[in-house]
Each structure stands twice: as structure tokens, then as C-alpha cells.
Amino acid sequence: MRPADAFGPVHDIVTLLSDFRRPWFIAGGWAIDLFLRRVTRDHDDVDVAIFRRDQRDIRAYLKGWSFDKVVEGRREPWREGEWMNLPVHEVHGRRAEGASREIELLLDEAADEEWVFRRDARITRPLSKAGLRTHDGVPYLAPEIVLLFKAKNPKDKDLADFERTRPRLGFRRVLWLRSALETCHPGHPWIARL
Secondary structure, three states, rough: OOOOOOHHHHHHHHOOOOOOOOEEEHHHHHHHHHHHHOOOOOOOOEEEEEEEEHHHHHHHHHHOOEEEEEOOOOEEEEEOOOOOOOOOEEEEEOOOOOOOOOEEEEEEEEEEEEEEEEOOOOEEHHHHEEEEEOOOOOOEEEEHHHHHOOOOOOOHHHHHHHHHHHHHHHHHHHHHHHHHHHHHHOOOHHHHHH
């Protein structure tokens, strides 16, 4: 971690994944902070979104790591060569040594050149708009997608992320998020706020 670097945990993951040649994105609360260009709250970990179709690639890239998948709220070993289908989408990796010793991977869906919302396949976004990059090249999931995930059962931190991000989204992101919420969460209180 760089000295006095508020985004140090993110930069550690960027270093870890610097040679991984498949798309990946910082997700969750850190993605919101990257969009806002400041750290707004404490974070428990750094979530990294990859596409489900690249799960074998990330497993090979992180050779020597041990992995658990989350199945119905329980962690179970992700065995070498095992292919994970929906509803499994969360994987925790760890290793004994190195700057980054833990990683949480979130498997996102994609079809051709479209990002697909795993909870409702009617909701899509062109891959070219699913992610953004910071001025120094850190890839992160677009804030409207992060907020869509957070909308299901928002905790206090998710509500705060929404309130901080909403004024900065811009017309097109607001329009997409409103439409996505109307599709999968009709009557959601965030719709009226967008």
C-alpha cells in the first residue's frame, strides 16, 4: 500500500490483477468512491467483479490461492476445474503471502457485448458502458449498476452511497437506473428520488 493512500486497498488489488488479461472491475462501495473521487466511508473489503465466462481464467491467474464459493449463505470449497453457474456468484480467495492476501470475486453475467443483471435478465447495459476508469486507469463498475445491486435490501451504508452518488450521476445514468429499478423493483423508494 502506498503511504497515506486512501485508496491503498484498491491499488493493492490493481497491482495483483495488473497482468490479468480479461475484463475486471472494482465493485461495491469502493466503485462508488472511485466514481466520487474520494473515500467516503470505511470498507470491509474490496469487491472485484469479473464475468462468469472468465472464471477459469481468474482461477488460473491466481494459481496457488485457495477459494470458497458462497452457496445459500454458506462457504464451500470451490474445487479446481469446477464450473460455477447461477445462483452462485460470490467467491472468496486467500493466500498465505503477498501484499493482497484476500480477494472477493463477484461473477457478473454477460451475453455477447451486453452486461446482464443476474437477478433479472431483462436488464442489460452495453459492455462499453458497464465500467469506467479512473484518471490513472483503475477499472470500476459503473455507479448506476452498483446502485442497482445495492437497491435489493439496502443497508444504511447503501442508502448513504445512493444519496452521495445520486446528484453526480448525470441524465443518462439516472434514466438507466430508474428504468432498471422500475423493471425489477417497482415502487422502490429510490425511483422517486431519481
